[in-house]
Amino acid sequence: MRWVVIDSPIGELSVGADGPGVAGPAAVGGVHFGRHPAAAPPVAGEHALLDSAVAELRAYFEGTLTDFTVPLAVPGGSDFERAVWERIARVPYGEMITYGEIATGLGDAGAARAVGTACNRNPVPVIVPCHRVVGAGGKMVGFGGGLPRKRVLLEIEARVKLERDWLSFG
Numbered sequence: 001m002r003w004v005v006i007d008s009p010i011g012e013l014s015v016g017a018d019g020p021g022v023a024g025p026a027a028v029g030g031v032h033f034g035r036h037p038a039a040a041p042p043v044a045g046e047h048a049l050l051d052s053a054v055a056e057l058r059a060y061f062e063g064t065l066t067d068f069t070v071p072l073a074v075p076g077g078s079d080f081e082r083a084v085w086e087r088i089a090r091v092p093y094g095e096m097i098t099y100g101e102i103a104t105g106l107g108d109a110g111a112a113r114a115v116g117t118a119c120n121r122n123p124v125p126v127i128v129p130c131h132r133v134v135g136a137g138g139k140m141v142g143f144g145g146g147l148p149r150k151r152v153l154l155e156i157e158a159r160v161k162l163e164r165d166w167l168s169f170g
Contacts, residue, residue, distance in 0.1 A: 057126065
């Protein structure tokens with residue numbers, strides 16, 4: 001996997017992707033908070049998919065992109081974790097869902113902690129938006145990147161959503 005590191009409002013962010021090959025087409029397979037040990041600064045044109053992923057992440061942080069389109073190849077995970085990640089990927093931009101709501105939707109209302117563990121193991125945070133998952137009553141709890149990063153991500157989305165909703169009234 002080739003990794004690049006970019007600056008963002010939540011600090012350095014590393015993005016990893018594989019090129020086309022035996023495992024299939026090129027796909028993003030990892031997002032890492034901070035500098036991944038194998039990451040380098042992006043070099044335009046060196047890896048087309050990473051160029052696209054970096055451009056999409058920058059647009060997301062600028063508030064001009066609300067839905068990622070880069071192909072993903074999410075490695076690993078149990079069947080339960082993959083089900084949680086698939087559910088998280090469907091949470092609309094600027095909205096939140098609780099760990100308990102995901103657990104209930106997956107058929108086990110008592111599995112909220114297991115949902116939290118699955119969120120923490122999400123290999124592509126931000127793109128698969130585990131920051132949109134909150135505790136009961138909207139409480140800000142748990143995030144692999146730390147609560148300050150979670151807060152910034154939610155604030156970006158809330159601001160952009162409010163601006164877009166406001167403009168739609170005009």
